[in-house]
Each structure stands twice: as structure tokens, then as C-alpha cells.
Amino acid sequence: MSLHIFRSIFAAAATIAAAVAFSWPEVAAQTPTSGDVTVLPVQGAVSVLFGPGGPNNSTSANITVQASEDAVVLVDTGREDASGQFIAAIRRISTRPVRFIINTQAGRDHTGGNEALSLSGRPYGGRAAGAGFLLPGAADGATIIAHEHVLAVLSGLRGSPAVPFRAHPTETYFAPEHELFNHEAIQIFHEPAALTDGDSVVFFRRSDVISAGDVFSTVTYPRIDPRAGGTVNGTISALNHIIDLAIPREKQEGGTYIIPGHGRIADEADVVEYRDMIVIIRDRVQDLMTKGRTLDQIKAAKVPFDYDRRYSKPEWTGEQFVESIFATLPRTTNSASR
Ligand SMILES: [Zn+2]
Numbered sequence: 001m002s003l004h005i006f007r008s009i010f011a012a013a014a015t016i017a018a019a020v021a022f023s024w025p026e027v028a029a030q031t032p033t034s035g036d037v038t039v040l041p042v043q044g045a046v047s048v049l050f051g052p053g054g055p056n057n058s059t060s061a062n063i064t065v066q067a068s069e070d071a072v073v074l075v076d077t078g079r080e081d082a083s084g085q086f087i088a089a090i091r092r093i094s095t096r097p098v099r100f101i102i103n104t105q106a107g108r109d110h111t112g113g114n115e116a117l118s119l120s121g122r123p124y125g126g127r128a129a130g131a132g133f134l135l136p137g138a139a140d141g142a143t144i145i146a147h148e149h150v151l152a153v154l155s156g157l158r159g160s161p162a163v164p165f166r167a168h169p170t171e172t173y174f175a176p177e178h179e180l181f182n183h184e185a186i187q188i189f190h191e192p193a194a195l196t197d198g199d200s201v202v203f204f205r206r207s208d209v210i211s212a213g214d215v216f217s218t219v220t221y222p223r224i225d226p227r228a229g230g231t232v233n234g235t236i237s238a239l240n241h242i243i244d245l246a247i248p249r250e251k252q253e254g255g256t257y258i259i260p261g262h263g264r265i266a267d268e269a270d271v272v273e274y275r276d277m278i279v280i281i282r283d284r285v286q287d288l289m290t291k292g293r294t295l296d297q298i299k300a301a302k303v304p305f306d307y308d309r310r311y312s313k314p315e316w317t318g319e320q321f322v323e324s325i326f327a328t329l330p331r332t333t334n335s336a337s338r
Pocket residue numbers: 061107109110214261262
């Protein structure tokens with residue numbers, strides 16, 4: 001609906017600000033931790049919060065925080081039971097209100113804090129209201145933006161139980177690309193048929209930081225869910241898209257930083273390595289399928305053996321990853337999609 005209106009208002013304000021001379025507000029991250037939550041400045045206006053357990057072990061998704069002098073934008077909200085710690089950690093970065101929350105997917109490790117973190121902020125409105133869109137109520141929280149398929153899952157239309165109404169996305173998008181503004185262009189890309197049919201990748205253009213959601217992880221195999229519209233080839237396409245958007249470190253100072261859904265801050269070379277790993281395992285599965293092997297035979301062949309030590313986790317094993325690849329590759333004996 002009216003996000004383009006927000007965008008043009010913000011854009012006009014930004015043009016004036018840019019004429020004055022632009023500088024990011026100071027990131028007030030004196031102490032790196034808040035409770036068990038770790039705060040780390042990434043680049044430009046963007047920081048990341050790692051949930052309890054740290055970047056390599058947290059069961060909560062990473063939260064991306066973009067802070068301008070007016071507002072805070074979040075990508076994902078982590079696990080519900082860590083919400084209080086996340087709110088305290090965001091306050092250390094900025095005292096400005098949370099205005100927008102972008103959900104990269106529907107998983108509860110990414111959306112569990114939607115209600116609490118949204119209510120800790122407020123929707124965009126106030127002084128610029130009156131231009132034909134509703135002035136939100138004072139009790140409303142920050143605007144939650146997601147692909148429309150995420151709303152379908154969270155509101156119970158896809159078979160899983162509905163979450164509380166206040167945790168639902170309040171703005172959905174359905175186009176391949178969506179944009180908003182908080183002192184920099186923030187592009188939201190729909191990655192169709194990646195882990196699910198509702199994954200988003202978020203690009204903070206001026207800060208040169210990409211928040212990848214679970215399409216990219218430094219600690220797990222991609223958790224492709226074929227029943228939710230996920231496919232291995234769509235996941236590879238989404239990673240290729242991130243690689244296209246990113247600039248390597250040697251070409252530009254710092255280069256593009258990529259925040260994975262889980263794990264440590266990465267650069268383009270890390271995403272290339274992860275993409276290559278998936279392509280290698282997919283090709284091994286495809287090869288065995290072309291030879292007519294059954295799923296059980298392919299599982300017995302221990303296809304991802306050389307990557308399991310790094311990426312296989314009890315909650316999403318190499319074998320489950322192979323099953324998800326098998327389920328989404330074409331079953332003909334002479335097709336090798338590359
Ligand atoms: Zn996740």
C-alpha cells in the first residue's frame with residue numbers, strides 16, 4: 001500500500017540532509033554484550049545482534065539493526081524468549097524508536113520476537129501523516145514487513161498454528177523487489193522457491209550490507225522445506241543473487257558484508273564457498289538419481305560426507321539436506337539441471 005509514500009517523504013528529507021553533509025549517527029556499542037546477546041557493529045549504519053549462545057551456537061536467528069538519526073529498522077526478531085535481551089541490546093545501539101521490522105521468513109527463530117520488538121517501537125506516522133494514509137494508533141507497534149507468503153504461514157493459512165495477531169506482518173509485498181528508506185535505500189528481494197516460497201534477502205545499499213536470512217548460514221546446511229515451496233535450485237539462485245549484489249573486498253574498501261541467518265559475519269567469498277558446497281552436493285545427488293538410485297541408496301552413499309563436520313547439526317543433518325535435494329530435483333533419468 002503506502003510504502004512508496006513513506007519512501008518519497010523519507011527520500012525528500014534525505015535529499016535535504018545529503019546537501020548538508022551526511023554522517024551516520026555514532027554507534028553506541030560500548031559493551032559488546034547485553035545479557036547473553038552479543039552486539040557487533042558491521043558497517044555503515046548496520047549492526048548485528050547474535051542471540052544467546054553466540055554466533056555459532058545460537059538457536060535464535062541473527063538480528064540485523066540499521067539505525068539512523070530518526071529510526072531503527074530491524075531484519076528478523078529472533079527467538080521469543082530472548083526478546084527482553086534483544087530490546088535492551090537495540091537500546092545500546094540507538095535510542096530512536098523501532099519503526100520497521102522486516103521478516104526474512106516465517107520460522108519462529110526469526111519471527112518469535114515480532115510482537116515484543118514491534119511493541120517496543122512505533123509505526124511510521126506522526127508529522128508526515130495526513131497525506132492520504134491513516135495515522136496509526138499510538139498503541140500500535142513498528143510496521144512488520146514480509147513477503148505475503150510469510151503472513152499466510154503466521155496467520156495459520158498454511159497448516160501450522162497461527163501466532164498472535166500482534167506478531168503478524170502488517171505490510172506484505174508480493175513483487176520481486178520492494179524498497180523502503182531510513183536514510184538509505186533498503187531493498188527487499190523475494191527469493192522464490194529458496195528454502196520456502198517466502199524468503200527475503202535485504203540489501204542496505206549505502207552501508208553495503210546484505211542481510212541474507214537462512215538462504216545463507218555459516219554453521220548449517222540450508223534448511224530447504226519442499227512442503228513450503230523450497231527447492232535446492234532456487235536456493236542456489238538466491239545465493240547467486242547475493243553474489244551478484246556483493247562487491248568483493250579487494251575491489252572496494254571493506255567490500256560488502258553479508259549477515260547470515262545463523263553464524264558469523266561473512267563476505268562475498270564465504271557466500272561463493274557456501275554456494276559451491278551446495279552445487280557439489282546437488283550434483284552428486286543428481287548423478288546418483290540419473291543412475292536410477294533410490295533415496296535410501298543415495299542416503300547410504302553418504303553424499304555430503306566431507307561437509308558434515310562443519311554443517312550437519314542434530315536439528316538439520318546432512319541426511320535431511322540430501323532428502324530435501326532429492327525431493328526437489330527433477331526425477332527424469334537424463335536431466336541434469338545445472
Ligand atoms: Zn533460522
